[in-house]
Amino acid sequence: MYKLKDHPEFLIYQKFIVSHKNYTTLPNKHNNLGKITWVRTEKASPKRAKWWDEKVIFFKVNSRSDVARLIHPKELKGLKPCSVCGKKLSIFYLYPNKMLLKKINLKSNEKFKSYDKTIFQIIDSLVKENNDNFKFIASIFKIISSTKNIDELKNHIKTKFVLPCKKGLLGPGVMSNAPDRLDGFHTYNGCCRETKDTGRHKSNMSKYTRDRRAFEYWSEGDFVLANSMMGQFRVYNLPFFCPENGCNRKSKPSADHVGPISLGFTHRVNFKAICSTCNSKKNNRMTYSDVINLINDEKKNLNVISWHSKYLWNKLKNKVKNNEDSKNLSKLMRKNMHFVLSTFSLINNWNNGNSFLKTFLNVNFANNKYSIYNFSPKNLNKIEYLSDIFDLQKKILEQPDTIFILKQFSDAMTKEKSKEDYLRVSFECLKEYSAKNNRKYGIICSNEQKKKLFKLKKLILTNQFDDSKDLLKSVFELNASFLEMEFK
Ligand SMILES: [Zn+2]
Numbered sequence: 001m002y003k004l005k006d007h008p009e010f011l012i013y014q015k016f017i018v019s020h021k022n023y024t025t026l027p028n029k030h031n032n033l034g035k036i037t038w039v040r041t042e043k044a045s046p047k048r049a050k051w052w053d054e055k056v057i058f059f060k061v062n063s064r065s066d067v068a069r070l071i072h073p074k075e076l077k078g079l080k081p082c083s084v085c086g087k088k089l090s091i092f093y094l095y096p097n098k099m100l101l102k103k104i105n106l107k108s109n110e111k112f113k114s115y116d117k118t119i120f121q122i123i124d125s126l127v128k129e130n131n132d133n134f135k136f137i138a139s140i141f142k143i144i145s146s147t148k149n150i151d152e153l154k155n156h157i158k159t160k161f162v163l164p165c166k167k168g169l170l171g172p173g174v175m176s177n178a179p180d181r182l183d184g185f186h187t188y189n190g191c192c193r194e195t196k197d198t199g200r201h202k203s204n205m206s207k208y209t210r211d212r213r214a215f216e217y218w219s220e221g222d223f224v225l226a227n228s229m230m231g232q233f234r235v236y237n238l239p240f241f242c243p244e245n246g247c248n249r250k251s252k253p254s255a256d257h258v259g260p261i262s263l264g265f266t267h268r269v270n271f272k273a274i275c276s277t278c279n280s281k282k283n284n285r286m287t288y289s290d291v292i293n294l295i296n297d298e299k300k301n302l303n304v305i306s307w308h309s310k311y312l313w314n315k316l317k318n319k320v321k322n323n324e325d326s327k328n329l330s331k332l333m334r335k336n337m338h339f340v341l342s343t344f345s346l347i348n349n350w351n352n353g354n355s356f357l358k359t360f361l362n363v364n365f366a367n368n369k370y371s372i373y374n375f376s377p378k379n380l381n382k383i384e385y386l387s388d389i390f391d392l393q394k395k396i397l398e399q400p401d402t403i404f405i406l407k408q409f410s411d412a413m414t415k416e417k418s419k420e421d422y423l424r425v426s427f428e429c430l431k432e433y434s435a436k437n438n439r440k441y442g443i444i445c446s447n448e449q450k451k452k453l454f455k456l457k458k459l460i461l462t463n464q465f466d467d468s469k470d471l472l473k474s475v476f477e478l479n480a481s482f483l484e485m486e487f488k
């Protein structure tokens with residue numbers, strides 16, 4: 001699995017907090033190696049939880065959250081950088097919630113985005129735009145008096161809403177999370193908190209998971225089916241012995257992608273079951289046998305590689321002779337995938353770029369729904385698709401070592417909804433990906449590629465999507481030939 005670093009701004013912030021006098025007596029701030037232990041749950045460190053509770057009593061406040069805001073160093077003026085994108089947001093209730101923002105945007109020509117501006121900054125621009133907006137704001141925050149003074153209005157909001165952390169209209173830039181985090185706040189801010197998506201709880205999402213969404217949504221293949229199969233691994237709890245070389249650990253099986261999607265491979269159900277220790281050791285690097293398996297699948301006419309990554313794969317797959325080569329190939333393919341996603345986010349910022357990019361998304365897969373029967377990590381090489389649930393019992397009796405997949409049908413309403421969600425999340429995770437990773441890896445273009453991209457921008461603007469596609473493919477092909485030279 002990929003583990004990407006926290007944003008540099010956040011690392012600076014962590015150092016500052018750890019050495020600040022307000023946290024001097026907080027227990028377990030470092031591990032044996034001297035590294036900061038930012039995350040410690042109540043269970044893992046009851047001492048820390050006790051520290052927070054003692055502070056609640058000491059300061060005579062109501063909650064650990066109150067303490068977190070109270071002891072946040074005054075020098076920082078309430079600002080905390082996001083671990084994902086680095087954006088500094090206030091720990092106080094200064095940001096209009098979604099409903100309020102909607103109302104405000106109906107009144108304003110400037111379309112305000114969540115967590116972009118504080119309520120005070122928004123009020124300033126609203127009133128500047130149209131003096132009548134003053135009344136509108138006053139009515140929202142229930143100010144009855146006939147005050148026309150903007151400072152009075154702001155002061156009212158500050159004392160009645162912001163400082164008492166009144167929920168409803170406004171929210172904080174970052175949710176509190178004491179005692180789990182050293183400073184008592186979530187590591188990511190509102191800007192990068194996930195909006196609702198496929199029922200997963202966002203606060204549990206690792207950075208890898210967030211990146212994975214970008215890989216997932218922009219790769220070819222039926223990701224709904226692949227995810228359903230992964231779900232089977234999560235609920236499987238019979239004894240399982242890891243088959244990886246010399247491991248034989250008894251543990252829960254985890255799904256190893258034979259062709260990882262983070263390297264540009266397609267969504268398929270050809271997982272290998274290995275233990276999670278072996279899986280994270282592999283770190284999304286292919287082994288020689290993975291490469292051979294993928295080549296063999298291609299010989300069976302299966303589509304293993306996404307259109308944007310096939311150039312590099314085709315140039316190098318037959319040059320791979322051992323595990324070391326496979327590791328090198330994996331590294332280059334990851335670089336290529338970064339180039340692909342960065343180019344997509346560049347295009348997304350162009351006029352009409354969004355419509356062009358939509359043509360690469362497999363919206364129809366979003367409607368799919370599957371039930372999987374007779375799952376076992378030992379039977380992953382025997383998968384059969386059923387057309388009818390009535391066959392199931394008989395089939396399982398006849399073929400006890402086969403996994404059966406049944407496609408379900410969803411109604412038109414659900415279909416529209418899941419399409420919309422799919423499109424929204426596709427672009428959301430693309431933005432997240434580039435915000436977080438471009439600092440770390442950057443995107444390097446040759447002059448030839450720059451020229452092509454310049455031409456592409458014009459083509460897309462005039463809706464010439466077929467020509468645009470060809471041109472974009474040639475940009476990716478060029479990138480593949482540069483990376484090919486790095487092989488070995
Ligand atoms: Zn952020």
Ligand SMILES: [Zn+2]
Pocket residue numbers: 242243244247248249274275276277278279
């Ligand atoms: Zn293992």
